[in-house]
Amino acid sequence: MLKQNRDYRTLMPNPNEFKWSDEYLLGYGPMDGTHREFVTLVNALLECPDAVMAANLEAFARHAESHFKDEDEWMERTEFPPRDCHVEEHGAVLKSVREVLEVVRQGDCAEGRRLAAALADWFPGHAFHLDSALAQWLVKKSHGGKPVVIRRNVVQREGSDS
Numbered sequence: 001m002l003k004q005n006r007d008y009r010t011l012m013p014n015p016n017e018f019k020w021s022d023e024y025l026l027g028y029g030p031m032d033g034t035h036r037e038f039v040t041l042v043n044a045l046l047e048c049p050d051a052v053m054a055a056n057l058e059a060f061a062r063h064a065e066s067h068f069k070d071e072d073e074w075m076e077r078t079e080f081p082p083r084d085c086h087v088e089e090h091g092a093v094l095k096s097v098r099e100v101l102e103v104v105r106q107g108d109c110a111e112g113r114r115l116a117a118a119l120a121d122w123f124p125g126h127a128f129h130l131d132s133a134l135a136q137w138l139v140k141k142s143h144g145g146k147p148v149v150i151r152r153n154v155v156q157r158e159g160s161d162s
């Protein structure tokens with residue numbers, strides 16, 4: 001199952017709601033766009049009635065496949081050095097999503113909500129530890145510099161170097 005990342009719990013005061021924060025911006029446009037979609041779809045899973053849980057989880061599974069495939073391809077194409085554990089983490093999440101989708105299709109919507117809560121818990125750590133390194137690498141590859149990120153109304157994290 002998904003790893004727990006507790007370092008960024010303060011970003012999620014309400015476990016039943018997962019909203020976009022500019023804190024998640026990493027400075028590589030295509031990735032930031034994908035991450036906004038991720039947050040929207042996971043929040044829909046947290047909030048939706050049982051009647052649409054399976055359809056919403058199918059939509060999220062399609063998103064996750066293309067989200068992780070894009071990042072895996074960016075890492076492969078640019079020969080991003082520490083890519084193995086990042087690719088593995090994507091694979092582990094996709095495996096969980098597919099397993100839970102089967103259970104939800106059989107009527108266990110609570111399992112879909114548990115997955116959504118785990119995804120909301122997992123995402124900040126993954127984004128800050130793994131995706132941010134990739135975003136910096138991709139911006140450097142394309143522009144020769146570190147990404148410039150303009151965040152609105154965000155209190156800087158302790159130890160943040162951005």
Ligand SMILES: [Fe+2]
Binds near residue numbers: 035071
């Ligand atoms: Fe990502």
Ligand SMILES: [Fe+2]
Binds near residue numbers: 126130
């Ligand atoms: Fe990633």
